[in-house]
Amino acid sequence: MVILKAEHISKQYRLGLIGTGTLGDDLKRFWYRMRGKEDPFLKIGEVNDRSTTGASNYVWALQDINFEVAQGEVLGIIGKNGAGKSTLLKILSRVTAPTTGEIKTRGRIASLLEVGTGFHPELTGRENIYLNGAILGMTKAEIRHKEDEIIAFSGCERYVDTPVKRYSSGMRVRLAFAVAAFLEPDILVIDEVLAVGDAEFQKKAIGKMQDISKGEGRTVLFVSHDMGAIQSLCNRLIVLREGKVAFTGNVEDGINNYLNNIKSTESNYLNENCIVGIESLEFYNSNDIEAKSIIVGSKVKIKIKYKNPDFRSLSISIGFFDMFDNFKFSCRSDVVDKLFDSGFGEATLIIEKWPLSAGSYYYNLAVHDKSVMIQNVKEAGVLTVESGDFYGTGKLPGHKKAFYIDYKWI
Incomplete structure (x- = not known):
């Protein structure tokens, strides 16, 4: 039931100090109503975008x-x-x-x-x-x-x-x-x-x-x-x-x-004292073709172009989060070695079997010089993951919250 x-349902507000309108507006409404016509102010107004300056004194909250x-x-x-x-x-x-x-x-x-x-x-x-x-x-x-x-x-x-x-x-x-x-x-x-x-x-x-x-x-x-x-x-x-x-x-x-x-890159931070860090990031599938989406269980290459004119010993990390802001996993270059030793170049991160289940995920990027953060890019992009045969059984796992791992019993 x-x-x-x-x-x-619609709701219109008038901006400014007099929120209910002016005497002139009220008289105009009265004149239109007496003639059986629609309120003239219902035909004007803009959407309620609080972050921009509008041309009208009337906004539609709904x-x-x-x-x-x-x-x-x-x-x-x-x-x-x-x-x-x-x-x-x-x-x-x-x-x-x-x-x-x-x-x-x-x-x-x-x-x-x-x-x-x-x-x-x-x-x-x-x-x-x-x-x-x-x-x-x-x-x-x-x-x-x-x-x-x-x-x-x-x-x-x-x-x-x-x-x-x-x-x-x-x-x-x-x-x-x-x-x-x-x-x-x-x-x-x-x-x-x-x-x-x-x-x-x-x-x-x-x-x-x-x-x-x-x-x-x-x-x-x-x-x-x-x-x-x-x-x-x-x-x-x-x-x-x-x-x-x-x-x-x-x-x-x-x-x-x-x-x-x-999800946006409005919170990007770049240290203006040095022009250093990540220029671009691209995902590639197992056939080395640039991909906008990834298949569960497939091989993934993440190619990162960077600049380091000061030849500083830098490291990079990329962290993945679900759309509820829950951290999933991260990969750090300084766990293995220092990739950012040259002035300009490209580093490639290889994930042999993509572990996250089907859905949308966003990723953060960070560049460090030892413990000092040089670049921090929040919500740098969104990655779509499609169902795949992670375990090679011929079946596509359907659990939306799953985190797949490659394991075996001995």
């Missing part, structure tokens, strides 16, 4: 968002800062209204959008529990029935009768999450705030959200930059990009879509 439906959420589903929403995630959740929670479109819901919605949202700082933790319960439409008896569980889960027993203004941000999040989760909403909306809590609380919170969705059949909308939490909790994913839906589907494909889009 569909419990939440978003139809053609544009034509459509999706449905079923009862008991955990929907993850991810995207870069400024992609529209928080704006969307505020619209879903009725904190702000959409410029166009409509939200249809069934049942109660409990939101945890920002640290301390909905808490009155002068009231105690216990009083805020009753205040939030009343806002959700619960009776005093219902709240009293859940009170002890809320306080115990939050871990704030000692401070529950202290004004919330004296709580740390982590304590506020603990209590706010406990209130939102235990007062039995039909839809629970969580926006990134769990990152404020410690590791123990994050683990408890994710477990509670799993219980809410699987055990109690309630719906969760979860926004986070923690891909591990998204992967363990959600069963469907929406990726937002510049206010639009860039992807909707299963979690693993959605995370790869998001991470592949943000």
